Amino acid sequence: MKIATYNVNSVNARLPVLLRWLEESKPDVVCLQELKAVQDNFPGQAIEDAGYHAIWHGQKSWNGVAILSRGEKAEEVCRALPGDPEDLHSRYIEAMVGGLHIACLYLPNGNPAPGPKFDYKLRWLDRLTAHAAGLIKSDMPVVMTGDYNVIPTDKDVYKPERWVDDALFRPETRAAFKSLMAQGWTDAIRKLHPDETIYTFWDYFRNAYSRDAGLRIDHFLLSPQLDNRLLAAGVDRHVRGWEKSSDHAPVWIELASK
DNA sequence: ATGCCGTGGAAACCACGA
Numbered sequence: 027m028k029i030a031t032y033n034v035n036s037v038n039a040r041l042p043v044l045l046r047w048l049e050e051s052k053p054d055v056v057c058l059q060e061l062k063a064v065q066d067n068f069p070g071q072a073i074e075d076a077g078y079h080a081i082w083h084g085q086k087s088w089n090g091v092a093i094l095s096r097g098e099k100a101e102e103v104c105r106a107l108p109g110d111p112e113d114l115h116s117r118y119i120e121a122m123v124g125g126l127h128i129a130c131l132y133l134p135n136g137n138p139a140p141g142p143k144f145d146y147k148l149r150w151l152d153r154l155t156a157h158a159a160g161l162i163k164s165d166m167p168v169v170m171t172g173d174y175n176v177i178p179t180d181k182d183v184y185k186p187e188r189w190v191d192d193a194l195f196r197p198e199t200r201a202a203f204k205s206l207m208a209q210g211w212t213d214a215i216r217k218l219h220p221d222e223t224i225y226t227f228w229d230y231f232r233n234a235y236s237r238d239a240g241l242r243i244d245h246f247l248l249s250p251q252l253d254n255r256l257l258a259a260g261v262d263r264h265v266r267g268w269e270k271s272s273d274h275a276p277v278w279i280e281l282a283s284k
Numbered sequence: 285a286t287g288c289c290g291t292g293g294a295a296a297c298c299a300c301g302a
Contacts, residue, residue: 035290035291035301036292039290039291039292060291060301062291062292063292086292086293087291087293088292088301135300135301135302136302137300137301137302175302177302188285189302193302194302229287229289230287230288230289230290231287231288231289231290232286232287232288241302243302270290272290273289273290
């Protein structure tokens with residue numbers, strides 16, 4: 027079973043690239059972030075024609091998350107991260123599919139830091155950690171994936187010294203992510219590629235992609251039930267080089283069937 | 285070191301992203 031995550035930076039602007047990549051990569055489940063479309067403006071028909079069911083939670087202008095699946099339609103569990111009814115951003119959707127519990131998330135960027143946006147990011151991370159504690163205690167195999175907007179370590183950024191004051195890399199951010207991981211989650215990419223330089227995002231400007239000046243911020247967190255089912259993990263970085271690409275590349279894992 | 289680019293939405297610029 028192949029599961030992917032892809033921050034598309036507008037699902038409608040990205041539709042040709044998304045369809046081309048789906049055709050090439052043929053994942054069974056896909057988590058999308060940054061739809062940048064209201065609920066009624068999601069390209070559901072085009073995605074259905076490509077062979078995928080979809081559930082999604084849109085929002086005007088910003089954010090937006092979706093879960094696509096081949097074969098069975100994902101059975102939605104919730105479409106908001108618990109813990110703050112005032113938080114109206116569409117950044118979280120959770121569903122059951124293929125016998126897995128799948129959480130698709132788009133964590134707040136948090137810049138500029140310090141400031142209210144950074145506070146919101148840290149609160150969101152706290153809420154995610156609280157919710158994740160319940161998920162990891164359940165008997166279900168859980169995949170928690172998406173754009174975390176967190177650079178976990180020095181080797182996940184091309185020039186760590188330039189990012190120390192950035193919301194993606196500040197000590198508070200890394201510490202919060204570390205305490206989430208300490209619940210027992212596995213970073214799928216790092217488990218299989220502990221020492222490789224691997225990025226999932228490259229800026230649109232400064233020729234970041236051709237210079238390979240990237241960040242690793244899109245992650246797959248796996249619950250312990252999945253530890254012995256992880257077969258492969260990687261980044262489709264060539265997709266970042268396509269015409270009209272997102273600034274993120276798709277990330278994927280392969281799980282052994284149970 | 286930096287929104288230099290890309291997108292959406294409103295209004296011919298600005299907010300926002302990482």
